[in-house]
Amino acid sequence: METHKEEDDHETVNFGRSLIVPSVQELAKQPLTKIPLRYVRQFHESHSLSDDDDDDDPLTPSVPIIDLSNLLETDSAESSSTYSIELNKLHTASKQWGFFQVINHGINESLLEDFKREVLNFFKLPMEEKQKLWQEEDNHEGFGQLFVVSEEQKLDWSDMFYITTLPHNLRKSQLFQKLPLILRDKLEDYSKEMRKLAMAILGQMAKALEMDGDEMRELFHDGVQSIRMNYYPPCPEPELALGFSPHSDADALTILYQLNETEGLRIRKDGKWVAIKPLPHALVVNIGDIMEIVSNGVYKSIEHQATVNSNNERFSVATFYSSNMGTELGPARSLVAKHKVANFRRVPLEEYFKGFFAQKLNGKSYLDFMKCQENIT
Numbered sequence: 278m279e280t281h282k283e284e285d286d287h288e289t290v291n292f293g294r295s296l297i298v299p300s301v302q303e304l305a306k307q308p309l310t311k312i313p314l315r316y317v318r319q320f321h322e323s324h325s326l327s328d329d330d331d332d333d334d335p336l337t338p339s340v341p342i343i344d345l346s347n348l349l350e351t352d353s354a355e356s357s358s359t360y361s362i363e364l365n366k367l368h369t370a371s372k373q374w375g376f377f378q379v380i381n382h383g384i385n386e387s388l389l390e391d392f393k394r395e396v397l398n399f400f401k402l403p404m405e406e407k408q409k410l411w412q413e414e415d416n417h418e419g420f421g422q423l424f425v426v427s428e429e430q431k432l433d434w435s436d437m438f439y440i441t442t443l444p445h446n447l448r449k450s451q452l453f454q455k456l457p458l459i460l461r462d463k464l465e466d467y468s469k470e471m472r473k474l475a476m477a478i479l480g481q482m483a484k485a486l487e488m489d490g491d492e493m494r495e496l497f498h499d500g501v502q503s504i505r506m507n508y509y510p511p512c513p514e515p516e517l518a519l520g521f522s523p524h525s526d527a528d529a530l531t532i533l534y535q536l537n538e539t540e541g542l543r544i545r546k547d548g549k550w551v552a553i554k555p556l557p558h559a560l561v562v563n564i565g566d567i568m569e570i571v572s573n574g575v576y577k578s579i580e581h582q583a584t585v586n587s588n589n590e591r592f593s594v595a596t597f598y599s600s601n602m603g604t605e606l607g608p609a610r611s612l613v614a615k616h617k618v619a620n621f622r623r624v625p626l627e628e629y630f631k632g633f634f635a636q637k638l639n640g641k642s643y644l645d646f647m648k649c650q651e652n653i654t
């Protein structure tokens with residue numbers, strides 16, 4: 278990972294680069310009946326979208342819903358049975374699903390509405406304006422796509438805007454300053470609220486895992502946060518394309534805000550793709566690879582993908598929260614002592630991220646890099 282001085286003389290880190298690709302939003306404005314070959318998936322990839330998909334099967338379980346007010350709201354809560362039941366739900370969801378929706382999360386509704394409006398407006402900016410915020414060849418922050426490493430690689434049917442938001446010294450201030458003013462303000466507020474929420478959930482996870490709470494705080498205070506805004510335009514051949522290739526997230530916790538009611542997010546559960554239906558006022562939380570590592574494999578990061586459809590556009594914002602830059606990433610020492618085995622090795626966080634962003638997305642394959650050799654299955 279390269280570290281360099283920006284003009285305003287603070288250190289920034291270059292987490293990676295991605296080949297520059299055309300805007301799908303612009304492409305989708307043309308009267309297309311077929312999508313260009315670069316977006317057409319192999320049979321087995323697109324096949325997995327339709328044939329494994331049990332959306333309408335009433336027996337398909339739906340992702341757990343956690344009521345955060347039962348965990349966070351009252352001081353005396355921890356001794357109550359409501360608290361223990363909810364904590365147990367969180368623990369089970371994190372072990373068995375790696376995904377859950379949170380309700381009563383305490384994020385101000387008007388902030389969510391204002392931020393949504395600004396993100397929708399942002400994607401509506403004319404292309405000449407967006408060009409000023411496009412990725413550069415040596416860094417993947419800005420508008421574009423991530424994880425594009427070759428000209429032959431299949432592309433996702435989406436555009437995104439990606440930015441490191443916290444800690445402030447890692448933020449590319451030149452990019453941030455170019456954002457429309459209201460979006461910048463709302464993004465600042467949203468990013469702070471997401472950090473608070475992530476820390477609160479991590480605190481509860483420490484309790485559920487019976488991990489040393491101080492160790493969790495030590496690892497994640499001042500953590501690295503990045504935000505990815507996704508736009509999925511309607512697609513003339515949705516059965517042949519993917520909005521987002523299957524992947525697990527490299528961070529510890531992702532908080533996903535689905536901005537409109539168009540469905541698209543699917544997670545792989547017991548070999549089947551299960552749709553996560555947007556629930557009004559809820560946020561989707563998922564375990565990332567860092568949390569799988571820190572929990573010594575107790576919690577699982579889960580493969581997910583986004584599908585597209587022919588009629589409706591879809592918007593989402595993912596906030597990724599990771600441990601802090603000083604961290605050596607590895608299983609929590611308090612858990613290794615308890616489990617009497619370390620299931621993952623230790624690497625500096627920088628090295629871990631550098632490896633992640635240098636490759637094409639491929640399910641959960643990157644986690645193998647972190648497994649202790651004898652544990653690779």
Ligand SMILES: O=C(O)CCC(=O)C(=O)O
Pocket residue numbers: 505507521526533541542581582583592593594595
């Ligand atoms: O848009 C979605 O539902 C998925 C987004 C996602 O997986 C991501 O941004 O990492």
